[in-house]
Amino acid sequence: MVKQTLTTLVLAAGALVSAQALAEPADYNGTWSVQLVSESGSCDRSANYTIAVEDGRVRYLPSGNEARVSVSGQVGPGGSVAIGVHQGLGSADAFGRLGAGSGSGTWKVSMLGCSGRWTAQRRTTTAKR
Numbered sequence: 863m864v865k866q867t868l869t870t871l872v873l874a875a876g877a878l879v880s881a882q883a884l885a886e887p888a889d890y891n892g893t894w895s896v897q898l899v900s901e902s903g904s905c906d907r908s909a910n911y912t913i914a915v916e917d918g919r920v921r922y923l924p925s926g927n928e929a930r931v932s933v934s935g936q937v938g939p940g941g942s943v944a945i946g947v948h949q950g951l952g953s954a955d956a957f958g959r960l961g962a963g964s965g966s967g968t969w970k971v972s973m974l975g976c977s978g979r980w981t982a983q984r985r986t987t988t989a990k991r
Contacts, residue, residue, distance in 0.1 A: 887918025890937045890960050892987040896980055898969060903976030913982075914989035915960075920945055923990055943967060956980060 898909045912923040913933075920935040920943070935945030941960040946953060951973075958967015958980065965982040 886939060887915075887937050889962070890915045890941060891917065891989060893923070893985045893990055894960075894965070894982045895985055896982045898980045899978050900976055901978040903971070903974055905971060905974060905976035905978070912985075916989045921989075922947075941965065 956969040
């Protein structure tokens with residue numbers, strides 16, 4: 863369960879990336895659907911998640927009774943994304959770029975030897991509460 867949640871969050875976080883170089887972090891506000899795909903290691907092969915971006919801050923939107931997870935990260939000017947996901951003693955990192963409507967990047971869970979790619983699609987321009 864911890865492995866699956868970490869993989870999911872890391873990929874979701876990574877999925878918020880873009881190619882616009884001059885955009886402000888608020889330009890990425892909204893709800894994003896993120897798909898994570900494992901390319902190596904023993905993590906789940908793929909997973910889908912929802913995240914919210916508000917004024918450059920990223921937060922995870924759980925869809926059910928997932929274990930407690932802490933997501934911290936930012937969308938910077940130009941859409942650059944850097945996110946850390948923590949659950950218990952485990953952690954994962956995701957990096958990438960968001961554009962106006964989509965994004966992509968990479969993720970890694972070092973303690974499990976997992977890594978892969980993420981993609982994101984913007985669903986709304988307003989983040990859910």
